[in-house]
Amino acid sequence: MSREELKRRDRVSIGEFIFYRLHELGIRHILGVPGDFNLQLLDHIYKVPGLQWVGACNELNAAYAADGYARTVGIGAFVTTFGVGELSAINGVAGAYSEQIPIIHIVGTTSRMMQKAHVMIHHTLGENWDHTTYQRMSEPVRSASAFLTDETTAAAEIDRVLETAVKTRLPVYLFVPVDVSDIIIDASPLVKLLNVEVHNIGREADEDRVVLEIIELIEKATNPGIIVDMLVQRHGLVEDTKSLISLIDAPVYVTPLSKSFIDESDVNFAGLYCGVMSSSPEVRACAEGHDFMLHLGPFPTSSNTGGFSNNIPTEKSVKLHPGYCSIGNKSWESLHFRPVVEKLVLHFSQHPCQRKAKSSLPLPKTINNLEIDQSNDPLDHARFWARMNMYLQPGDCVIAEVGTAQFGSLEFKLPNEVQYFSQFYFGSIGFTVPALLGALLARKSLGLSGRAILLIGDGSLQLTVQEIGTIIREGFTPTIIVVNNAGYTIERFIHGPEQQYNDISTLWDHQKILSFFGAPKSRSYTARTYAELSKVLLNEDFQKSDCIQLLEVFFEKMDLPRKLLSLGELAREREAR
Amino acid sequence: MSREELKRRDRVSIGEFIFYRLHELGIRHILGVPGDFNLQLLDHIYKVPGLQWVGACNELNAAYAADGYARTVGIGAFVTTFGVGELSAINGVAGAYSEQIPIIHIVGTTSRMMQKAHVMIHHTLGENWDHTTYQRMSEPVRSASAFLTDETTAAAEIDRVLETAVKTRLPVYLFVPVDVSDIIIDASPLVKLLNVEVHNIGREADEDRVVLEIIELIEKATNPGIIVDMLVQRHGLVEDTKSLISLIDAPVYVTPLSKSFIDESDVNFAGLYCGVMSSSPEVRACAEGHDFMLHLGPFPTSSNTGGFSNNIPTEKSVKLHPGYCSIGNKSWESLHFRPVVEKLVLHFSQHPCQRKAKSSLPLPKTINNLEIDQSNDPLDHARFWARMNMYLQPGDCVIAEVGTAQFGSLEFKLPNEVQYFSQFYFGSIGFTVPALLGALLARKSLGLSGRAILLIGDGSLQLTVQEIGTIIREGFTPTIIVVNNAGYTIERFIHGPEQQYNDISTLWDHQKILSFFGAPKSRSYTARTYAELSKVLLNEDFQKSDCIQLLEVFFEKMDLPRKLLSLGELAREREAR
Incomplete structure (x- = not known):
């Protein structure tokens, strides 16, 4: 429905009201996981033209995906269900709060009657238990929230919360009781756009x-x-x-x-x-x-x-x-x-700047003039990132997972218009697979055509691997570079290099991931040497990235990118002081 | 170290103190995910004879696995890292709280110095942010907690928290700053066993x-x-x-x-x-x-x-x-x-009961006398559960996931000494794959030799599928029955039978799961009819369950077990009133 048509409408359901507002903010995909307290709400997504439901495999992944979506279009939204869903997602919301990404977490809750009677329904925590307890748990990871129990204030509450999300660039929560989303309210507030302007009033x-x-x-x-x-x-x-x-x-x-x-x-x-x-x-x-x-x-x-x-x-x-x-x-x-x-x-x-003095620039690195390494030397972090750099093209989307991929990718000299992100502050391993899903959906809605490249270690991949299945279901064709170093190498670097707790299952056959998740067309490769790597990277099909593809690159367990080594030196210097 | 040897020891690290106490409570496996604020703590696991670290793929799964462990030996424990780890696990802890399962969640936190200075280190939520914020978030899902910042009270605090876990049968938290686990304290409290007796004092x-x-x-x-x-x-x-x-x-x-x-x-x-x-x-x-x-x-x-x-x-x-x-x-x-x-x-x-009258019993169902169904009829919930029932043996462990598997398995007449559980109250989908891992570890420590059988729908499986990889790494040989009905059938039953939000990716090739996760030996089957089902269930190798095996059984999207239909009737009756 266009804004003009919307203006002619007198009444709207609370569910539609929410989703019209999300559409207004630029959201085209609602992520999440269905649950019996949000199904009625989800029905309303289909009533808003241009809006699409994208189910993730689990709620933490949905939160991460909404975060990746928001990093790309500016804001994201996802829906979970009471208790089991909202709590599973809470770490993803905390990550968005930490790195100041506005995501709207909509939780379908028990009905107002159940809340009042403290019914011992599924997902609650005991006899005579207060159903709003979960809402208190997420308070530190949001800048605003509304519990929509009163239809007379629902529209204003929704608008307040959404405006706060945009102004603070932090996550917000909407709690929608299962009996509320179908309630019909006055549609007229929708005619006025949300007010998201920032002013220093009186200053x-x-x-x-x-x-x-x-x-x-x-x-x-x-x-x-x-x-x-x-x-x-x-x-x-x-x-x-x-x-x-x-x-x-x-x-x-x-x-x-x-x-x-x-x-x-x-x-x-x-x-x-x-x-x-x-x-x-x-x-x-x-x-x-x-x-x-x-x-x-x-x-x-x-x-x-x-x-x-x-x-x-x-x-x-x-x-x-x-x-x-x-x-x-x-x-x-x-x-x-x-x-x-x-x-x-x-x-x-x-008033053009009058300053005469010109600051001098440091000499730029010239990695683009490097010769292509065709040696049979085993891959190592000292040379790998410069070689990968040559593969990058303007307009690519590059996402780097926490760990060696994150520190290694900092060495990239990015071509123009490349979207790049990594969760450098919150550092929650497993974030990037779902974030890639979100970024791909967002880039699709923005009409961005560049390739998408995920750089991820074998350890992090194990946390959220299933979302590759959703990426495949949605028909996306990213390139997944799996850094295989048999475990949590960044942690081996920090403490316990030989300890068993830094190991993972090394039995996973990464070459089978894409076929297990049912990609109708896919390519999977391995590379252990620079010659093998170049063969893959120079392959024209691989460069086109017209189907989902995976390249598994093998490293020594204790090999590290330069920037991690610098941090290690810093730590040693400080200890010595 | 035996209790006798322990008695001869004067001093012990706080890390060892914790793990000796867990061993005393019957715990032999510590689950979890390493992170740089818990690595020093994890070192101490290896110092307690008989204790083993088992890394899970992610923290929610570790919590679920600790829950499955506790359902089997009475108590479980797992370790996560500050923020990213503890929050990822919080829904698993809530599930244990809900169904009253005592699990001990040990969180490695930032150092006491970092806490005091509010350092903007990774996993925190902003400038000048209080590092104890995450501790407040989990308060509603535990019956006790201790933040071990003071070595002089650490032993007493640990004991208080562990005793509360056992007495309340609810989850508890221990927060251990990264600089605390190595601190050496007086070992003498360890000589006295934990006091977990329950009395109604004065009553x-x-x-x-x-x-x-x-x-x-x-x-x-x-x-x-x-x-x-x-x-x-x-x-x-x-x-x-x-x-x-x-x-x-x-x-x-x-x-x-x-x-x-x-x-x-x-x-x-x-x-x-x-x-x-x-x-x-x-x-x-x-x-x-x-x-x-x-x-x-x-x-x-x-x-x-x-x-x-x-x-x-x-x-x-x-x-x-x-x-x-x-x-x-x-x-x-x-x-x-x-x-x-x-x-x-x-x-x-x-004083033997003197009552003369004898209560009469309802007639028992006699499903064990059923003939084996060899028809080419497609599988349906009306007959499937009775057929599966015949496969069960005394001493088996049967775990049923939320959804049709849960309601269907209620129809089982269980052979003797079967361990059976399903998360009937908390109902968090995806719970059972990690819970199976926990149950298998616990059963191993108890010397239980029966087969383990997981009943799970294709929708729930997608949430936590990676933990099959850990089950394989640990060398276990359960049987996984995947109920393939192309989505969230229990939700279709509740609302939106034809809505897209109840669909999942149906591209997953379940026949490839076990080889993707690298099982050295495995068997995978499909069955669409009773004849096909019987062929598998009567297979002697399959009955022996000497390697991990998967049986995918196909159902109509809207077919439901009897007990769900009864609930549906009840709901309709109530609405009609």
Whole structure:
């Protein structure tokens, strides 16, 4: 139904109301797992044109998939059932909360009558038990929630919760009793779009003050730099930031959690900055040598700062963040960075930057000119990632799982327009298989045609492997690179290199995965040497990726990517101190 | 180390202390998933002779497996890591809480220093975030917990939590900071065994009053009956209950959640009583016709009472429960049933029951005399369960997954000494594959040699399929019966029979599961007709179950077991009222 048709409608069910709003936010696929307390709700998905139900194999996977969806279109949604479903998903929601991904978790609950009578129905926890207990459990992993028990306030409650999700970029919950989704309410609120604008109400003077000071500092700087960090993308400021970079004309650094948000072929692109894990010592030195650093959307987690080895002096830093803006040691708390960034762009568009000095860029790495390695040397992390890098094409989607794949893929020099993500902060192993499903659905709805490439270790794969079945059912054709090192290598690196607890079942036959899950057409390969790897990567069919394909690459159990080794050195240095 | 050797030891690490206590409680396998905040803790497992680490594919599965373990030996334990691990497992713990299974969830957390400084390390939820937040989330699904931050109280805290687990038969949590497990403490508390005895302190008079009244009622009854319900087994009263049944010599009924706790060939065994879902209308009538009913360990969930269609008048009922004892309308709150049951057994052992009248039993079903069905009729729920029943042998372990397998398997007349369970109350789909792993480990530690048979639908299988890989890695040889009805049939029955949301991927090739997970030897079969089914079930190798084997049985999408149809009728009747 178009907005025009919707305007002519007087009445709508609460279920439809929810799903119309999700469609309005750009959601085209509702993920989840059916359960007898959400089935009535799910019926309403089919009444909203352009909306589709995509069942996942389990609820944790549905949450991860909604997260991958949201990383791609900006927001995602999934439905679970009371207790068993919502609790199974809670770690996926926590991950989204952690990395600030807005996902809407809709839970079909017991009926209002059952809630009132504390009925000992399935999925409850005992006699005379309060059915809202589960709702309390998820409180720390959401920024808003509504329990839709009253049809007279349902529309306003839904809108409040959805608007909060967009503004905070954090997960939210809607709890819908099984007897509520069919209730018919006034449709008129739907005519007005959700209000998701962000303002610093009553603080225009603060905004102007901050903007003015930043302009002065930039004009005065002899060697300014810019760090584009994770929250820039989370708050939809990537395009503004690109404009600002070009207007200020200064070297720009990304972090592990913002990698791919700025094209790496941009004339100002300087590399990855995260202390000891930076692109190179030269990049690190360059970043730490600026006399002014504009840090946009900072997200100072251990993994995003090379184990807190970042070293940009506060007095040289300006930090613009959704929760504060700071210049040196002065901070304006609760001043949202969006209006500030917008005003900076506006200013420099109208008054071009007068600064004469030009910051120098670190020398770019030139891995694209590498010769193709055809040796019979066994694969190793020292050379593998550069070789894989040559396989990447503009427009690809690259997802890296926690572990060696994550640290190895940080070495990629990404072609333009590549979507890249990895859960660098929350670090929940198994996240990426379902996240790939979500990203594929989202990319389909956006009409993105690039290839999708998942990089995942054999250990992580075991947590969520079944979602490959859903990817196949939905007809997607990603490439899955399985890093086979016989267990949890990143943990062997941390502690207990020879301990049995870091082993997994090595009996799995990865070559059979795609046929087990019933891919109508698929290709599966192994590679143990660079010659074998090149044979696969140079195969034209493999490059086209026109059917789902899997490449299993074998590594020594204790072989590690460079960036993990740097972290190890850092830890040893600190212990020695 | 033996207890004698232990006595000679002065000092022990906190990690060893925990694992020695778990061993003392009968645990021989620690399940879980390693993570960098629990690795130091896991090292200590290897120092306790007779204890073994068994890694599961993911944390939810580890929790389910610990639950299956506890259903078999009485208690189970598993280890996860801070945040990502503990939250992934939370639904499995909730299931154990719901069905009163004591599992010990040990979480390796960030260090005390990191906790104090609110470090933004991986798995946390933001800047300056309280690391104990996750601990609050699991509060409703445990009966005790300890956060081991102080080595001077650690031993006492561990003991308090473990004793509570045993006494309450509910899950508990131990949170162990990564820097704590290696700390050396005084070993002497280990010399004293944990105190897990249950007493009604100061209420001996109440116990005696209840016992006296029950004795009078039993002696006076002309037609007494006994219901053995779930909590009898949970509180370790099965043997006492069997004695009591034989001493009182009255018909005994089980419920869905207590099926298998009483041998079905017992002379007093009357059948399954749960209202409309009882073994037969005759069994139901018999149960409801007694002039006195001793209801031991009642657990009145919807599923355990045929959707609350049980109908034993309160004035004829005595209920003995861990939280109360009641006679008709009189109730003694907080009077634990254990001492009462023990005193009843003691009384009737010393003063044999004088009652002359003998209760009549309903006619037993005689499915064991059925002829083997060799027809080419397609499999259907009306006949399948009786046919499967003939395959069962004394000593088997039978686990039934939520869905049609669960309701169908209620029709089994179980041979003696069969272990049977299904998650009838919590009803979390996917539970049984990991629970099978746990049960197999536990049965191994108990030296039980019977075959293990898992009954599971294709929908539920998709949630936790990877744990078949662990079962294979551990060398177990269960039989997995996959009920293939192309989706969530039990939900089609409840709502939306033709809706797409009740579909799953039907592309999975179940015949390839066992080879994908790398079983060194395996057998896989399909059956669509009774002739095909009989061919497999009569196969001697299949009966021996000397390697892992899978039998996929095909059903019509909407075909349902009888007991589900009864529930459907009940729902329609209630709606019509």
